[in-house]
Structure formats: C-alpha cells, structure tokens
Amino acid sequence: MKTMFFAQAVDDALAQAMADDPRIILLGEDTPLLRRNLLVRFGPRRVRGTPISESAFLGAGVAAAMAGLRPVVEIYMVDFLGVCMDALLNHASKVETFSGGQWTAPVVVRVPCGGGYGDGGQHEQSLWGWLAHIPGLTVLVPSTPADAGGLMLAALQQDGPVIFLEHKLLSEIWLEFLGSGARSTVQFDVPAEGAKSAVPKKWEPLPIGKAALRRPGSDLTIISVGVGVHRALDVARSLEAEGISAGVLDLRTVSPLDKAAVCETVAKTGRLLVVDEDYEGFGLSGELSAVILEAGISCRYARVCVQTTIPYARNLEEEILPNRQRIYAGVKHLLQ
C-alpha cells in the first residue's frame, strides 16, 4: 500500500495535474523554495516566486484564470487573506454572476490554516466559515492525505474559484517551517492518520461537496472538518468503552455543504455535536444547525468551537482549541 504525507500528497496530485495540463502555474511568496520539487520538474515559468504583494498577485491570479490560465496561488497563511480579500470577495466570487454566467475565474488558492503550534492568533486562524459565507467561493478542508490529493485534483478541474485549506498540523512542510524549525525540543499533537496515510496509486478527483462518514454511530453524530475530524474520532473511540456509539462525519467541503449527508446522519441519531476549529459565532457550526432546522429534523445540538482570539501561550491555545476534553464534555452534555 502506498502512503504519503499530507503536503506530499497535495504536491503529488498537483504534479500529476501539471504534467497533464500546461495551463496550470503556481505562484506565491517563497514558492520556488517551498515547492522546489515542482520547480525542478516544471521549470521557473510555471513555478513563480512573488513579492510580498498579496493584493497584486492574488488579484492577478484571478484575472489570469479568467483569461485561460489555471493558476494555483499560494498565500502564506489564511490570516494573510485579510490583506488581499478584495480579490476573492469582490472579484473572483462575482465574475460568474456579473457576466450573466458567461465567465468564471477558475483559480485555486492554496492556503495553510489552523493552530496548535504556538504562533498566536494572527497566524493560526481557520476562517473557512468566513470564506464560505461568500457565494461563489468553493471552500475545501481535507483531513487526510488521500482527500487532500483527490480534492486538489478536483479543485483544478472546478470551473470557478476554489480555496484549498491545508491544516498546518497535518502538513509536514508547514509544521516544520513554522512550528518546529527542525527543533526536536518541541512536540505537537499531530493526528497520525491525517499526517500520513494511504493514497491511491494514481490520483482521481474526489467529488466536491461530498462528506465522508468516518465512523458510523447510533447515539450521536459529531460533524467536523480538518484536524477536528481526528480529535472527534479519538473521542468516539474512547467512548466505545462507555457503551456510547458516536458517529463522525467529515464534511471535507465547507462550501458547498453536503446537506443531504448531514441531515441523513443527524436524523438517525437525533443528536449533533459540531466540532469546529473556526470561530463559533456566525459560522459553520451555526450554519449546520440552520440546515437541520430547515430540514425539519428535531435533534439535540451542541458545539465545540473557538470563541476568542487564539492566544499565543501553548497551554492557553490548547484550552481554547477544540480539544478532546471539550469534545468529550460536549458529548456528555448531549447525552444527559
């Protein structure tokens, strides 16, 4: 069985797509260094370093996509999208509607996200809810190497803008670059299955907007994305000993949301716990409750999310991220 690290899988799928489609180019800050393996195979014309000018190169990526290229624009961290949000908010997402459906901007924005390595709240946000709020943007949050590669391929075939979020605890490249700096004196709570696991021999695109039931369960459903999926699975496994059957649904795609899968599994268990590393208010967790209510499903509901700015100190950070203790407490609350 072939296994890969998370970022290795993304790069491998990207390489497969780049070999097939000369319209795909990569650009971003430090990209020639960070994607040097792609640089020496596809050359500097297709793997380009940019100045620290996010508004310019993301905006240019959007327009280049409109004009026929398939740019993959890398932004250092999702937090830094704040600098260049206009390109996504007012342009990439609007082209299709404004052109009466005649024109789209098939740009892929590859961005690391998430916390758990002590960099503080300006570098560890998730923000997928904030992005998914905007109609016209597709938002992907893979949790395993196999999904990461398959969804990257799907993103490159999508006829519109896609935000591809890569959790830094899962990505071996980012965790070393930003977290450890090659130190052996720091440890991170990395989900093993998410960081390295089985991948297909040849990459096939995964369907966008399709959730994966990671674990069936009859007493309650935990819904999550990214690292939260692995935390939820850990808790679900430990609950077995207590005779509690907890299912875990991995959304994989935040927008479009797999409403059918959400409704189906929640209708069965009657209890929903949302585990979301993004902010609690006005986001994915609330959206899921709306989906359930709109479908007329009656269920008990609780959520474990991030409620504040992520503090720098590792112990404080650990407390506010959706950790196993908080998830366990959430489950217990629902089963009361």
Add this chain to the structure above:
Amino acid sequence: MPGDLWFLYSVMLRSRLFEEAIAKLWHEGLISGEMHLGTGEEAIIAGVVAHLREHDAMALDHRGTAALLMRGVDPVLILRELLGYADGLCGGKGGHMHLFSKEYLAASSGIVGAEGPTAAGFGMAAQYLHPGAIAVAFFGEGAMNQGMLLESMNLASVWKLPVLFVCKDDGWAITTQSEKVKGGDLSERARGMGVPVMEVDGCDVSAVWEVSHSALERARSGEGPTFLHARCVHFEGHFLGFQLIRMVRDPLREIPEIAVPLTRSFLRPGGASLGERLAGVKTVLGAALSTLRDPRRDSANDPVRRARTTLQVDSLRLQELEDQVEEEIRRAVTSSLGEVPS
C-alpha cells in the same frame, strides 16, 4: 552633535545578548512557534529609538523585541511573554510577533507592511493630541512591495504626518532574495510620493543616530515624513531554523533531505523540457549559493562589533560596561525562568 557611542553600544549589546538568550530558549523548546530575531539590525533600532520621548509611538513588525527593549520595556516582562506566562508583557497572549506596550505607544504586527498604516495613525493622533510627538515605523524592504505601506507613505506625505518610515533592508523578503521581486529603486519610490529620503549604513549606529535625529526634528516641527533607508544583515535570516541557513551550518544532515526528493522530481517523466528543468535547478542552487556567500558571515557587517572597535581605546571602561550589561541580561533570564504563575 554625534550620539553618545557608549550609550548606543550598551543598548545594542544589551539587545544582542537578550536576543541570543531568546534564541537559546527557543532552541530548548521553551518558546513556541516562529522566532524572528533582530540580531544584525541593532544599529538601526538603537540609532532611531534613542531619540524617542514621551508620547512618541512605534509601529513594529514581527521583529519588534529589540525596539521595545531599547524603548524601556522591562526585559523580564518581554521574556515572560515569550515563555507564555500570564504575567508576561501581554499576559502570554501575544508572543513575539504580537507584542504591545500601551505605556510606550508601541504596537507590533505579524502582517508585513501593516506598520505603515499604524504609524500613519499614530502620527495623525499625535497631530491632534500631542503636537511635536512623532511615530516611527520599522519594516523590512520586503514590505516595500506591500500596497498598504506605500499607501501610508503617500498619506503621510499629503497630510504632513510626523512619521519616520524606517526600512531595514537586509536584501531578503522572507526567504526570497529581494532583487528578484523588486522593481526599481526603493528610495525613488519614496521620493516619487514626495517623501524625502535619507540613505544610511545600517551597521553604523552613529550614522543612523545622526540622520534620524534630523529626520525626527523635521517631523516634530510639522514638516512631514522621511524615508530612512538603512542596509543591514540578519544573522539568522528570516527566522530561527531557516532551512537554507541550516543547510550551510549542517550540510551533511540537511543536504540529503533536500537533494534526494529534488533529484527524484527532476528525473520524473512528464513536465518541462530539460532546459526549463535545469533553469529550475539553477534557481534552487542560486538561493543556496547566495546563502553561502552571505554577508552575515562578514563581521564588518556586525553593528555591535563595529561600535566596539571604536570604543576599544578605553578598554577598561569597555570591560566594565560589558560586564554590567552581561550581568543585567543574565539576571533578567534567571528571573524570567523563575516561578511559573498559576
């Protein structure tokens, strides 16, 4: 009037020793996340900060520790912040990229270029609330490609804001050589917006002190902003643990880790022509070679050493001063590592 080199040397040395202590704690795993040191840029910070007074403000980048220390913030408070303790400068919630001191009107940001709008805003507030007070923005030359910084320079120009824009130019934008991503000349950009320019050797603390003195006097008297372009080197590159520097320092360990996947990818079928692939290899090798030839290996580029050379004429006084600074930092580190607050 030249600055007092003894004083400037002592604050630079204090900062250097302090940051070396931080590096050690980071390597020991006691400080988390990234760590961007200002070792190498001390002369720029010291030469500017020495002029600051009450109500003056600072907009700092992700490398703001030295500026805060030189401005007067207690080193124990800073260290305990970096260690993530509740009694640190920001309650352990900010960390080194997000250090804030309301007392000294100093705000840091990990967003490149954000120092521009912040300094403009501090300068604008000074015009209303404390005429004669100024704001300083410290940023790298990589930030000069960021729209918000250039917009701020224009704003400061048209509103005659009392701002000193200090560009600490080490030639590297994160881990990319600035030459490859920069069009034209940085000083010309400032001039083009009507902001006067002062070029200075950022390794010469007296020179920095002198030019910033006149630029700040200009700002205080309501004549508007100045762009201070100072060249320097960062001894640790963009941040601690930067792979290219690791490669230079420990090639046997690092090179195979980079070279094996690189070679495999280079040889894979499907992709660019051989010429394009070789151009890619050249880019990678170029970055590695430029790190090898790096000016940070030349002690003439060490501002602390340079100041020391001049002061060696009075070796007794020098020794006394160095002992005193070393002792102070040693005490600050010991005290910071003391009791963990509950």
